[in-house]
Amino acid sequence: MSSMDLDAPPLKSLLLAIVAVLGLHVLAAIALVAIKTPELKPEPKKEMSPLEIKFVSLPAKTVSTEVEKQTVTAKKEIQPEVQVQPAPQPEPKPEEPVKQPTETPVKQKEPVVKNVEPKVTPVIASEKSRPDTSQKVAPKEPLPKPKVDNSAAEAQRKAAAQAESERQARKAEQEAQTRAEQEAKRVADAKAAAQAKAAAAQARAEAEAAAALAQSNEPVSFTASSANWASAPNFSFPERAARRARSGDTLNVVLVLRVNKQGGIDNVRVAQSSGNPLVDKEARRQVRSGKFKPFTKNGVPVVGDVTLPISYAVP
Numbered sequence: 001m002s003s004m005d006l007d008a009p010p011l012k013s014l015l016l017a018i019v020a021v022l023g024l025h026v027l028a029a030i031a032l033v034a035i036k037t038p039e040l041k042p043e044p045k046k047e048m049s050p051l052e053i054k055f056v057s058l059p060a061k062t063v064s065t066e067v068e069k070q071t072v073t074a075k076k077e078i079q080p081e082v083q084v085q086p087a088p089q090p091e092p093k094p095e096e097p098v099k100q101p102t103e104t105p106v107k108q109k110e111p112v113v114k115n116v117e118p119k120v121t122p123v124i125a126s127e128k129s130r131p132d133t134s135q136k137v138a139p140k141e142p143l144p145k146p147k148v149d150n151s152a153a154e155a156q157r158k159a160a161a162q163a164e165s166e167r168q169a170r171k172a173e174q175e176a177q178t179r180a181e182q183e184a185k186r187v188a189d190a191k192a193a194a195q196a197k198a199a200a201a202q203a204r205a206e207a208e209a210a211a212a213l214a215q216s217n218e219p220v221s222f223t224a225s226s227a228n229w230a231s232a233p234n235f236s237f238p239e240r241a242a243r244r245a246r247s248g249d250t251l252n253v254v255l256v257l258r259v260n261k262q263g264g265i266d267n268v269r270v271a272q273s274s275g276n277p278l279v280d281k282e283a284r285r286q287v288r289s290g291k292f293k294p295f296t297k298n299g300v301p302v303v304g305d306v307t308l309p310i311s312y313a314v315p
Helices: 003-007 011-034 063-077 151-215 240-244 277-287
Strands: 220-222 229-231 250-259 265-272 295-297 300-302 304-313
Touching: 151 300, 220 295, 240 277, 250 277, 265 277, 277 304
Parallel strands: 220 304
Antiparallel strands: 250 265, 250 304, 295 300
């Protein structure tokens, strides 16, 4: 046998040790199972005793209590008399002359009466000092309430209200002025728009009329004062007509001229004769040598009829 076999413990002792350990574990498990879990008992509810509320009424004031209070107050108001004792004088020495002390008035101290509410105690008073309780005790008059001067606050409130009203008035005035300006602007804009519309309509109508006149050849009547000559004719008395007239006479003839859009004379007719056919014929021939500036209506050249009077002086 080797040295290792001698040092190893025997197999029997190992088995015994293992069995002992297992037994201990089994006993511990049994003990744990056997232990009972303590049951938790609920605590009993504490019942609160009901609260008792008592109303304590104050004792009514009796006439005797009021009288006793007045008696105590009257006693306190009586000032005790203070007796003034003279100060002790020192004995004079034989060497020095005796000095007479001067009396100094001692100020009488007034007792301080504290406003302490006295305890209600029975007061034994004599029959003479005891007040007559048969008479009714007059009720105490209530103290007047202190007056508070609210004039400054009232004035300040009035000033603030006035300032607020003035501010509201200024605001309303500004709003009214703004509305008036807006209304005036709206009216002016509407008027300007209406005028522009009317002007545009008038211009359109004039343009349409001008276009119609430009396309139309219907003559428009004009006076001699509105006629402007581009080249004026030379009117002279015909010599052939002098045989039938007297010297110094004036022969008047009225002609109606048809003037085209270019200012030329297309037709001449005698509206009023001078009484001499030669003068009428010569007037018609002479007037054709002239030319007018075109007659216009609304800026458009039109055909015009012009009434032209001519006067001839017989040489």
